[in-house]
Amino acid sequence: MESSINPSISVDCVVFGFDDTELKVLLVDFIKDAQSACSSLVNPERKLPGSLIQEKEDLSHAAQRTLSEMTGLNDIFLRQLYVFSDPDRISKSEDINWVENTYGVKVHRIVTVAYFALVKINKSVLQRTIEGIARWHSVLNIKHLAFDHKSILLKALEVLSQQLLNEPIAFELLPKRFTIRQLQNLYEAILGIEIDNRNFRKKVLNFPCIKPLEEKEKGVAHKPARLYKFDKLMYEKDIKQKMKYNLNFIRISD
Amino acid sequence: MESSINPSISVDCVVFGFDDTELKVLLVDFIKDAQSACSSLVNPERKLPGSLIQEKEDLSHAAQRTLSEMTGLNDIFLRQLYVFSDPDRISKSEDINWVENTYGVKVHRIVTVAYFALVKINKSVLQRTIEGIARWHSVLNIKHLAFDHKSILLKALEVLSQQLLNEPIAFELLPKRFTIRQLQNLYEAILGIEIDNRNFRKKVLNFPCIKPLEEKEKGVAHKPARLYKFDKLMYEKDIKQKMKYNLNFIRISD
Numbered sequence: 001m002e003s004s005i006n007p008s009i010s011v012d013c014v015v016f017g018f019d020d021t022e023l024k025v026l027l028v029d030f031i032k033d034a035q036s037a038c039s040s041l042v043n044p045e046r047k048l049p050g051s052l053i054q055e056k057e058d059l060s061h062a063a064q065r066t067l068s069e070m071t072g073l074n075d076i077f078l079r080q081l082y083v084f085s086d087p088d089r090i091s092k093s094e095d096i097n098w099v100e101n102t103y104g105v106k107v108h109r110i111v112t113v114a115y116f117a118l119v120k121i122n123k124s125v126l127q128r129t130i131e132g133i134a135r136w137h138s139v140l141n142i143k144h145l146a147f148d149h150k151s152i153l154l155k156a157l158e159v160l161s162q163q164l165l166n167e168p169i170a171f172e173l174l175p176k177r178f179t180i181r182q183l184q185n186l187y188e189a190i191l192g193i194e195i196d197n198r199n200f201r202k203k204v205l206n207f208p209c210i211k212p213l214e215e216k217e218k219g220v221a222h223k224p225a226r227l228y229k230f231d232k233l234m235y236e237k238d239i240k241q242k243m244k245y246n247l248n249f250i251r252i253s254d
Numbered sequence: 255m256e257s258s259i260n261p262s263i264s265v266d267c268v269v270f271g272f273d274d275t276e277l278k279v280l281l282v283d284f285i286k287d288a289q290s291a292c293s294s295l296v297n298p299e300r301k302l303p304g305s306l307i308q309e310k311e312d313l314s315h316a317a318q319r320t321l322s323e324m325t326g327l328n329d330i331f332l333r334q335l336y337v338f339s340d341p342d343r344i345s346k347s348e349d350i351n352w353v354e355n356t357y358g359v360k361v362h363r364i365v366t367v368a369y370f371a372l373v374k375i376n377k378s379v380l381q382r383t384i385e386g387i388a389r390w391h392s393v394l395n396i397k398h399l400a401f402d403h404k405s406i407l408l409k410a411l412e413v414l415s416q417q418l419l420n421e422p423i424a425f426e427l428l429p430k431r432f433t434i435r436q437l438q439n440l441y442e443a444i445l446g447i448e449i450d451n452r453n454f455r456k457k458v459l460n461f462p463c464i465k466p467l468e469e470k471e472k473g474v475a476h477k478p479a480r481l482y483k484f485d486k487l488m489y490e491k492d493i494k495q496k497m498k499y500n501l502n503f504i505r506i507s508d
Binding site for chain 2: 005006007008009053055056057058059060080082083085086087109111113166
């Protein structure tokens with residue numbers, strides 16, 4: 001019985017963060033060889049944090065290990081995004097060489113499972129990511145990535161936009177206490193559009209799970225704005241209530 | 255440089271159908287060897303339609319090929335469901351033997367990418383699936399499946415339930431013209447609960463994308479009920495309108 005030549009399997013992680021104004025993503029420098037290292041220092045190519053999976057490791061473990069090794073972030077919630085399996089997705093000999101030299105194994109085809117995660121960029125996260133080799137980059141400024149990682153990033157952005165419209169994931173990217181302006185900035189940054197301030201404020205204030213606090217923001221040049229928090233428990237109770245009536249999709253036209 | 259022992263990669267397809275009363279899924283008989291074939295005839299083990307991927311094939315092609323070979327169904331819309339990658343998911347020697355004999359290659363670990371699809375069980379689909387080796391089985395009656403296919407089915411059911419509540423996928427499983435009773439049966443079958451008739455009817459009739467027709471159902475013993483259709487164009491226009499305001503998630507508490 002012949003041995004089949006199986007593809008190698010890798011994981012690649014799209015970690016999104018938000019710093020009050022911009023949507024960011026964690027990338028690592030991708031330096032192919034000594035020859036290109038010089039030009040790389042000026043304008044390095046970049047890639048998503050990723051790794052081939054190990055022999056006795058499932059995919060989610062591989063993704064967590066990769067993040068921990070490359071970004072210093074542990075225990076962040078990763079979701080499976082999509083599998084990229086085009087037989088020619090990694091076929092340039094220099095790319096194959098890089099993978100073979102990095103991992104010390106022969107590869108002929110790589111199927112990658114992309115994961116994505118949302119993190120609040122606060123002081124503690126910044127401190128931890130500085131200790132890793134990955135760096136935060138503004139999503140808007142990313143023109144090119146190594147391999148097919150730009151396609152993976154675009155797929156992640158597509159899914160992020162969809163989820164932003166259907167689930168309260170915005171609050172995964174914001175500080176616990178936030179202003180309406182911050183929430184609006186986040187929506188504008190992810191969806192890449194401008195939103196009418198008054199309409200947005202009105203809609204948000206009508207949403208009972210977003211609760212006004214007594215506090216206002218501090219240390220700002222402008223008039224300090226009120227802070228709000230997202231009441232997750234109330235949201236989940238409300239979801240369960242709606243599920244009982246099995247008609248959430250009808251929300252669309254409420 | 256050593257060759258890495260890569261996992262084999264397979265696809266498994268969860269094809270759901272609805273026949274007016276029950277949620278069904280396509281399964282193939284799983285006969286391990288001649289010895290067990292006898293007892294298998296009485297109470298055969300079953301599995302999802304699936305296949306190892308070929309060397310020059312991406313995953314979606316492999317899934318379409320598998321469906322076409324095993325179920326006679328072509329060009330049905332498949333979505334990636336989830337990757338199952340536990341290193342021990344297929345580790346019983348009889349299971350490994352079956353895979354090796356079926357595909358004529360050595361395997362030591364199999365990572366599988368599950369796909370799922372929704373089809374309307376009508377005469378033409380029934381005719382085509384009868385020509386394949388897969389058969390429709392009532393989801394409620396499935397106690398056990400080969401390998402970890404029961405877990406894959408449960409994951410598909412979970413995703414189907416979620417999507418049923420958030421997207422108008424119910425209409426993928428119903429005939430073009432349907433009664434409110436059929437729609438309610440579908441919700442009850444997938445979610446596994448009973449729904450109050452009057453509430454359901456009231457909610458559905460309030461939903462402008464579900465349009466009453468002049469026709470009524472024919473050839474039924476009871477008083478024929480009015481037929482409805484789902485206006486997909488209107489729904490999509492409405493979605494776009496909502497997306498413009500970026501606040502769909504706020505629907506939750508409309």
